[in-house]
Amino acid sequence: MTDEFCADDHGKDKAEEINSVRRNEAQGQCTFREVASLRPLSEEASDAISAIDFCPGSSLFATAGIAKKIRLYELVETECETVFDDDDAVEGNEKKRKLVTEADMRMVKKVAEIYAPAKLSSVAWHPRDRGLICCGDYDGVVTEWDAERGVAVDERYDHGGRRVWSVDYARFDQPALCASAGGDGTIRLWSAGAGNACAGVIRPSSTGASVCSVQFSPFTPNLLAGAAADGGFHLYDTRRPDARLSGARGHARAVSYVRFLDKGRLVSASIDNTTKVWDILCGPQPRLLRTWEGQHLNVKNFVGLSALNKRGGLIACGSETNELVIYHSEEARSLWRCQFHPVKGRNRVFVGAVCWKPREESDDVQSVVAANSEGSLQVIESRLLA
Structure with missing residues (x-):
């Protein structure tokens, strides 16, 4: 195109x-x-943000990206018109930020900043412990961070040095189960805060294609979705990760994201320039409900995807x-x-x-x-x- x-x-x-x-x-x-x-x-240097996640039950959110930082922000009401954030202007290569608002609008207030050893590709906030954040990085490491102290709690290296594309926490498990998806073609399951022992390994693609996205269902316990570079997505029961529940190869190129829209629908996005909605309750083969093509441009980069089960989706x-x-x-x-x-x-x-x-x-x-x-x-x- x-x-x-x-x-x-x-x-x-x-x-x-x-x-x-x-x-x-x-x-x-x-x-x-x-x-x-x-x-x-400053527009002279890039500071690409790869991922954003909100802290459940609050207005706090975290960003992660190639600057090797996890930045924590809060959405607050304000009547200020212009606010300068000088905290980023540390060292010569850092950039000031300007927040432009209007009366009766919102302000993005930076709360904290955590320095990581590598570029970050993904971030997820623990569903019950607001002090715990998980990140995946370009060096293949999955790290859980103490958000208050800014220190690493656990580090996991099982992706063999291949980039970790996506991380997520399960909402229902006690303790919370964490999943990471990587360029080594695997989804790995971890018990949050329980050291670096791997609790399970899933290989969605028979060809070993990179796994680009992973998400636990916010609506159904033990249900996990993964998206692969072979154009397919797959659903698993985390209690039996060796057996796929269902899946589809509905895209011509890599599936960059999967997101649960509600209990029965899943959204997938791909660098084939399409976003699709699927019925996942119809049996072993999900049924395509809708395709959007060409209404936004996505043929090269991962451009983000987020679904909200509100007002019909x-x-x-x-x-x-x-x-x-x-x-x-x-x-x-x-x-x-x-x-x-x-x-x-x-x-x-x-x-x-x-x-x-x-x-x-x-x-x-x-x-x-x-x-x-x-x-x-x-x-x-x-x-x-x-």
Whole structure:
């Protein structure tokens, strides 16, 4: 697909998205707006953010990326108009950040910073212990960190030096089970905080293809999904990890992300420029429910994916056009998109990490945080209309 085709397609999509949002508003559904933006003042160096995760039950979130840092932030209400974050301006190669807000909006307040020994590809916050964060890095190490003290608690090296693409914690297990997916073609299971002994190994691909994403179901105990570079995704019962429950090879290229939308639906995203929704309760072969193709650009990089079981299912992903794009599971076209601030002299900037804030049943306002390959953060608010 050429850049010219994508530009024209995005133009047509934009008009349809405006009509879609107006239709949603008329039906009393939701609207979107940018409520905060955090970006580097210096545009000379890259600070790509690879992953974002929220601390369950709070407004704290963590970012991880190639700067070898875990940065902890908090979303807070503010009436400030401009805030400068000088904490990053340590040493000559660090960058100041500027937070631009408006009245009655949000502020991204940096809480802490943890220095890691390698570039980071993934991050996950423990579901019950807000002081414990897991990261996977480019050197193949899975590390659990004490978030308050900024020190490593456990380090695991079983991926053989191949990049760890994804990490996640199980919501139901006591103690929490941790999973890591790596370039060695395996998903490895660990007991959180219990040392570095591996509790199980899963090899989703018969060809040994890299495992790019892993997620425990937030809705069903013992259910785990993994996505591989062979174009397929796979479902497992963690009590019997040697036997696959179901799966599908529904993509032409590597599947970069899998996310559970609810108990019966799964979302997969690929660098074949498609995002798909699947019915996973229909038997050993998941049934394809919906495909979005060409509404955002994704042919090279991992652009992030996050699903929210709210209002029928909201799905957020990044784009290689430096945009955040939001879909609804029942809509054939994207609902809304947000263009990140342009970077002068750079035309290959992409949004590479997104994460919805965990929902509250009574909350009519939902927030999603997105980050791009230059280190900029944007916070988008989805508000249910009366």
